[in-house]
Structures are given as C-alpha cells and as structure tokens.
Amino acid sequence: MTDRPVLHAHAQPDMERLKGRWSDYLRRHGLKTTQQRELIVEQFLKLTGHIAIEELLARVRKRNPKVGYATVYRTLKLLTECGLAATRQFGDGQTRYEVADDIAHHHDHLICVQCSLILEFENAEIEQLQDEVAANLGGFKVVRHKLELYGLCPKAMGQKGGYCPNES
Amino acid sequence: MTDRPVLHAHAQPDMERLKGRWSDYLRRHGLKTTQQRELIVEQFLKLTGHIAIEELLARVRKRNPKVGYATVYRTLKLLTECGLAATRQFGDGQTRYEVADDIAHHHDHLICVQCSLILEFENAEIEQLQDEVAANLGGFKVVRHKLELYGLCPKAMGQKGGYCPNES
C-alpha cells in the first residue's frame, strides 16, 4: 500500500521554483512586478508554518517601512489565487496564511483523539475520489483540500471505551 | 455514483436529549431560560449542516421579529461553550455554526474559492478509504473526520482559459 507517513527529508522548498510560479502568474494576468510585491512574496515564501498579516507586514517593513496594510492584503490575495498561499482560520478573528508549497504533494493528517499523536499521510486514491466527487457535484475543479482524520491509535484503543460526554 | 448534495429530509428524534443538555448547562451555571434563548436553541438544534448567524436570525425572527443580533451571538456562544455547537470557518468572512452532535451523520464540504459557494456532500468510498488508510498507518481506528475541498465552481471557471479567473 502507499499509505505511509510522509517524511520531510528536504527542509528547503525550492524557492526559485515558487517564485517562478509567481512570475508566471503575474505575466499571464497582465499584472506588474513591483518592489512591494517582490518584497512581500520573498518574505512570505521563506516561511515555514503560518503567519498573520500583521506579522508579515512587520517583517516587510523592516526592509521597507512605507509598505501599507492594504498592499499586503492585496498581495496575499493574489498569492492565494495563484495557489501559492492558503488561508487558515484558528478561531481567533485573524486569518493566517501559509505557503501552499505544492498542492499536488499535499499531505493530510491523522490525529489520535486520546494521545494527540499526529501522523501525516498521502493517499492518491482518496485524492482522485475527491476530484470525482467535485466533478459530480456540478463540475467543480478541486484546487486544494484539507483532510483530518480523528481516531484512536492502537495504544490508545486498549483503554476505556466510552464516548466523551459533555463537560462544564 | 453516490455523490450528490446532502438532503436533509428528517428531523432527529434525539432533539430532546440535546435540549436536556442545554437545560442542564443553564441550570448548572445559574443562567436563565428565556423565550429568546428557547427559540434560538430550538431553531438551531433542528438543523443538519451549518448555518450563519444571519440566516439563523432570519429563521428566529419569523417567530419573533424582535430578537436582535446580539442575542443570537450570545446564545450561540453559550451553545458552543456547552459543547452543543461547533464553529466552522470556510474562508469567506462568516463564521458558521453546526450542531456538534452531528458527528454521527457527518457531511463534508466543497467550497468555491472564488464565489464562496458551499456545497455539502457525503461519499462512502472516501470514508472507507479513510478507514483503510488509518488501518495501514499502524492500526488506527477513525472516529470522525473533517474534509474540505476547495475549488472552482463551474461558473467561476467559465471565464478566461487560465488558472484562477475572475478577479473582480
């Protein structure tokens, strides 16, 4: 089977390749390269993990203090549209952005609800089915997805059976 | 195929159980039962799927036009705190709420990244594959999952040949 934990061997995503995608996107859409955009994209793509607008702006302003909020918002929107960024909501009112490194090489998560062990995995069959589902639902085209499985790891299964009733 | 929007045909018989949990919560916390709260909780618990504040308020106001936004927000917050509601973020600025007990009859989401159209679906094959994946990853047992597909709806795709069309 092809189900096995994803190994993160290479720490450095190919920044140049991502920048290339960015340039392509700009070109194809008749958009312009500007100092601000280059700076924001540069700072964004070098990230690992997620970031809020405010913090990204702070980093950008270290190099160019005149950049405004609106430009960061607008650039992140472009990045999202071209598939280089993805938004995450963590429940506080702030949107975070993360590098959607390579959509085709996306990994999903399996989380043990007892011990919080988290495994990452990929499964091509599931992703293909997702595409089919989307197509069947009127002709959608999936550009990315988020799949989280919550379950019991073997170790945790030995103990207790019950549900988890409400608290408070 | 079995991919089709989820139809919410029947009402659920364990509504009374959920209402019981609500009453317990109020009692234990020294909170009061009011007409507005009863009405909001009633309308909320009969849901299958997710709902935005605005729509819930609309339904509530059909029975009592004087209910205000703030009361709905405040009541949903209580419902969330007592475990009867869960919040969802789909990337448009709106928080949606769903009945937390809905886990047994789980549905997934397909979201258009351009126009924020949200469809719900169920797919048994995907869920079975999820179980298999989990089993392969050392013997996990899946108890619930969250799957969100982000894509382009046909309408959003129609324009221009490129990647992400329609930027305002």
Next chain:
DNA sequence: CTTTTTGCAAATTCTTTGCAGCCCA
C-alpha cells in the same frame, strides 16, 4: 505615455460591548 499599483483613510463587514429597561426565578 498608459495602465497598474500604492498608501492612506474612509468604508464595510462581522462580532462584541455598554447600558437602560425588561423578564425570569
């Protein structure tokens, strides 16, 4: 030169809060 982009501030949108009066226990 023309068209896009920027930065600012004002405008939106969603959600929370302050408060006087109302209601439930």
Next chain:
DNA sequence: TGGGCTGCAAAGAATTTGCAAAAAG
C-alpha cells in the same frame, strides 16, 4: 424584588475599497 437578559446603538476588529499620486512596462 434582584440579578440576569434583551435590544439597540455604539464600539471594536479585521479586511476591503476609493482615489490621487507614484511606479512599472
């Protein structure tokens, strides 16, 4: 009665937008 509730409007917070000046192609 008395402390919680409600509705309204104002306040907040995050994000978007209008516009004149600035930059890019």
